[in-house]
Amino acid sequence: QKEVEQNSGPLSVPEGAIASLNCTYSDRGSQSFFWYRQYSGKSPELIMSIYSNGDKEDGRFTAQLNKASQYVSLLIRDSQPSDSATYLCAAGDKAAGNKLTFGGGTRVLVKP
Amino acid sequence: EAQVTQNPRYLITVTGKKLTVTCSQNMNHEYMSWYRQDPGLGLRQIYYSMNVEVTDKGDVPEGYKVSRKEKRNFPLILESPSPNQTSLYFCASSIDRGRDSPLHFGNGTRLTVT
Numbered sequence: 496q497k498e499v500e501q502n503s504g505p506l507s508v509p510e511g512a513i514a515s516l517n518c519t520y521s522d523r524g525s526q527s528f529f530w531y532r533q534y535s536g537k538s539p540e541l542i543m544s545i546y547s548n549g550d551k552e553d554g555r556f557t558a559q560l561n562k563a564s565q566y567v568s569l570l571i572r573d574s575q576p577s578d579s580a581t582y583l584c585a586a587g588d589k590a591a592g593n594k595l596t597f598g599g600g601t602r603v604l605v606k607p
Numbered sequence: 608e609a610q611v612t613q614n615p616r617y618l619i620t621v622t623g624k625k626l627t628v629t630c631s632q633n634m635n636h637e638y639m640s641w642y643r644q645d646p647g648l649g650l651r652q653i654y655y656s657m658n659v660e661v662t663d664k665g666d667v668p669e670g671y672k673v674s675r676k677e678k679r680n681f682p683l684i685l686e687s688p689s690p691n692q693t694s695l696y697f698c699a700s701s702i703d704r705g706r707d708s709p710l711h712f713g714n715g716t717r718l719t720v721t
Contacts, residue, residue, distance in 0.1 A: 499649070503647060526706070527706045530711075535713075536715075537714070538695070538697055538712035538713060538714050539650070539710075539712050540712070541709045541710070544707075544709070546706065558681055583649060583650065585650075587706060589706070592657075592704045593704050593705065593706050593708075594652070594655075594704075595652075595710070596664075597642075597649040597650040597651075598649050599647045599648055599649040600649060
């Protein structure tokens, strides 16, 4: 069973600080990785994708991928109360037609 | 507006009473999928469809049926719902199954089976 693991949280972060979210995956065949943000009662929305080892930055978000360690992370800089949400990590398996396996999500709470 | 529309948003039903949750997308997407979301378990795929008349099982297909007779519609059918199917359901679509094709999610259907 392919698995994507996340700490459920909540991760409590002061406003303006950096939120650091971690995700590990079990399937070495995974080649694409995604972070989705989900506000309470709402549908997930894609915020970042990463396919190669290293860092990828988009605005206040930075995704980091280490395929050797099977580890993906998301950094949120200058955290805002509007960043309070659950963040879902997902891994795509090319051999399975890029089927996504989702983690359980990490709840982030940014306190003013 | 490009969107995935699910109906109903909320549904309370009783064990054994057949129900259908509709899903429609207006983006001409080939790929559509149904997920259920339960606390701590993340999103789990129920069924997916690569195109019209092409459907396949996901990770948790038991107790569900789907059909894809038209490109835009992908209904989820529960022939005999049971309490363990109480969950939050999401329909999603993407252009195709390419790596760079992001999933667009509907607003969700919260189903309670008593």
